[in-house]
Amino acid sequence: MKFLLYNICYGTHGNQKKLPLLGMLGRTSNHLDEIIDFIGELNPDVVGLIEVDSGSYRSQRKSQVEEIAEKLGHFHSYRSKYASDSRWQSIPIYNKQGNAFLAKDTIQNEKYHYFERGMKKLVIELELEKVTFFLVHLALSYKVRQDQLLHLYHMIKATNRPYILAGDFNAFLGEKELQLLQAASGLQNADPSLQPSYPSKNPRKHLDFILHSPKIKINKFEMPRVELSDHLPLVVDFDIIDTDANEVNQ
Template sequence: MIFSMSTNVFATNGYGEEVDINVMSYNIYHGVGLDGELSLERIADVMKDADAEIIGIQEVDRFYGDRSDFQDQAKELAELLGYHYVYGANLDLDPAEGQEQNRQYGTGILSKYPIIDSENTFLSSFGKEQRGLLRATVNVRGIHVNVYNTHLGLDVPSRLAQVDEIIDVTSSFEGPRILLGDLNAEPDSEEFQLLLEQGNFVDSFADIEDANTFPVINPIKRIDYILSSPSIEHSNQRVIYTEDFDHLPLVTEMKIKR
């Protein structure tokens, strides 16, 4: 199920042959920090400080429960930023007692620029937690960019199947592509290498030292990623060091050509 907000329309004049944007991937752990406090405002502040314009968020609640105060988290973050958004519910459960809306859990894409089309595709999950691939087609000053966001499974066989499906979906769309997400896999894993070799993606952080994102305190693994099609140029790649939540967000500047 996809939800979108389009009340804030940003100017799209100044069309050109290329655009520069800041892109972020952030696992927000349903808005609860290492201190046990729920605060979407802290997350929005990180995004604002990084000047992130397109953001993939994972582990996002929508009316899920007490742990997130029944917030519609993608919508509330979009409102804090003044951005457009789409939400993909990978879990869609009956309402909690005393509530009317279904309990949902999934991923979201926040965008400074208008979102003109979107879709959430379920990935094979083999009876485990349902995973999905959320797509948003974003009009970035006249250039249409397909942005994908995902959160892969916890075991290798599941991730290999999910990566195959992601490659099938992403290869069916033309034009610039960006893939964001918590892949639960390190760079030397078979499933990640398949994304590069068969999915024709480029790893923004391939040559960046100290790009580990998990855990937040003394991170030892890189499992969060910003990938793109080869035509997109990357610069100023950085990990945002914040101890508020359990993953470190990634940001990169991208130059996208028409």
């Protein structure tokens, strides 16, 4: 199975390269088509998208998730990154910002959790037939991130299925911010070489992670050097280890 994690910067990075503020305020224009073509060429089974627009003026009032899903023929799951009672829901543009999953196979179940602290509080839990995915975009504040990671630990330990935890962790201190979470949960980093993913033009910071439970076997990890966003995409090919049958399921 192939999984792609990608912070797509609302499809505005073509503008952001000219003027940073346009990453928030600029229009998608035709840049989203380049992202869709890139995803289509990779042909992943599951996609975790960070920073997608659900229909502001920036994306010509169209849902980027629905547009990507329709063109790729995928099922999709989307939710605003801000809780329903958040003040950010009353602010234009912000109330159209969220995260999403795309999947080739039928989605068995989806849950939307929200952290107690932070501006960005969303955790999407997606269940496919044999594996569960958690998608996050953590806070910019170190102290708030640590609270979110603790909350996340209690959330993921409740599952007894093979699972992947992925997202933009905003871990400005790198993997050491996640050491306690990994030690307590048994999560492993899909990228043992710890490559930086941000900014895409000259990566220096390791902000994006794909972590996995022991019953996931990583066959290949790659970080394609494309500049369609301010983040590089992360791609893994993996198998699910069937311990009962003592074999690996494709």
